[in-house]
Amino acid sequence: MAHYKSNLRDIEFNLFEVFGTGDRLAKGPYAELDSDTVHSILSEVDRFVREDLAEQFADADRNPPVYDPKTRSVTMPAAFKASFQRLMGTGYVSLDLPEELGGTLAPRALWWSLAELVLGANPAAFMYAGGPGFAATFWRLGTDEQKKWAQIFVDKQWGATMVLTEPDAGSDVGAGRTKAIPQADGTWHIEGVKRFITSAEHDMTDNIIHYVLARPVDTAGAGGPGTKGLSLFMVPKFHFDDETGELGERNGAYVTNVEHKMGLKASPPPAN
Ligand SMILES: Cc1cc2nc3c(=O)[nH]c(=O)nc-3n(C[C@H](O)[C@H](O)[C@H](O)COP(=O)(O)OP(=O)(O)OC[C@H]3O[C@@H](n4cnc5c(N)ncnc54)[C@H](O)[C@@H]3O)c2cc1C
Structure with missing residues (x-):
């Protein structure tokens, strides 16, 4: 039995009796979701995370991720990878997306209820599954061209x-020295x-989009010291x-190591 x-x-x-989410369903922005649908989504995600993801x-x-310094790539454990792909196939991420991106508008309390189940069963899977949610933020803030991406x-x-x-800019993020x-x-x-x-490197998705803080140089109206001088750049692992x-071509951003941390540790590369 899983943990x-x-x-x-x-x-x-909490969802229905404390926050009264049921009163807001089946009408207005949540017309596509009624209480019965929400109960069945919750019970299906609950079953999936207990019987599959938590395992x-x-x-x-x-059997942690393995970093290969020769190719600067990371191979994920096969069972985790398969379970992660089933998680992405459940469509649960669509409840975190606006309708314009193919999502189903859902109360945030519902989204976080699903997140609690996924995080409780396997927190690493929740982090790896964040790509579409990150893309939604990029879409909300982006130009018309970036919305297409x-x-x-x-x-x-x-x-x-x-x-x-x-390395020298953690809590003090405004001390970052990365240049654009x-x-x-x-x-x-x-x-x-x-x-x-x-999640900077793995073999579970075809591409990885890095949202990178860097300080523009030689650019009027941008750059300079502190957090105000930082801009956000979209750096794809592969051009597309x-x-x-x-x-397209592999971009020049690589990982050089994998941290040994609890939950999903890194192991040394296999001996040749
Ligand atoms: C598991 C994990 C995942 C992470 N994932 C990401 C990620 O995806 N992307 C990313 O960009 N970063 C990530 N981080 C980095 C994380 O955000 C930084 O570790 C964090 O910002 C703290 O920076 P630091 O580790 O350099 O510690 P420091 O900033 O050097 O702090 C060290 C200690 O000093 C204390 N301290 C710092 N400043 C002050 C102050 N002014 N006054 C009093 N005390 C202070 C801190 O509380 C801490 O105890 C991750 C870290 C971990 C551990």
Whole structure:
């Protein structure tokens, strides 16, 4: 039996009896969701995380991701990878997305109830599954061109990371030294070292989109000291065709190590 014992009755008590979520369903922005549908989504996700996702928790701890310094790639444990792909296939991420990106508008309390189940069963899986949610933020803040890219990221369920921390810039994120150098073709060349980046390299999605804080140089109206001088850059692991999403050349952002931490540890590369 897996480690995770969920408490669906408690989640539903909070959702329906404390927060009155049922009163807001089946009308207005949530017209597509009624109480029966929400109960069945919750019980299906509950069943999936207990019977499937939670099963991989101990296995992935004993058979952790393997970093290969030659290819600078990470191979994930097979059972975890298969379970993660089933999680993405349940469609649960669509409740975190706006309708314009193919999602189903859902009360945030419902989304976080589902998140509690997934996080409780296997927190690493929740982090790896964040790509579409990150893309939704990119879509909300992005230009028309970037909105098109965000749709590709969602459709292809590419992974994503947030890339803030540097060896000398943790709590004091405004001390970051990573530079963004403008290029003649309108793109940017990013130079710097980041660390502790969750899900930065793995073989579970075809591409990984890194959202990177860097400081533009030689750019009027941008850059300068502190947090106000930082801008956010989209750095794909692989370049992609912005109409079809077809993968192109490998970009120059690589991981150099994997942290040994609880839950889903890294193991040394296999001996040759
Ligand atoms: C498991 C894990 C996952 C992570 N994932 C990501 C990620 O995906 N992306 C990313 O960008 N980063 C990530 N991080 C990095 C994380 O955000 C940083 O560790 C965090 O910002 C703290 O930075 P630091 O580790 O350099 O510690 P420091 O900033 O060096 O702090 C060290 C100690 O000093 C204390 N301290 C710092 N400043 C002050 C102050 N002004 N006054 C009093 N005390 C202070 C801190 O509380 C702490 O105890 C991750 C870290 C971990 C452990």
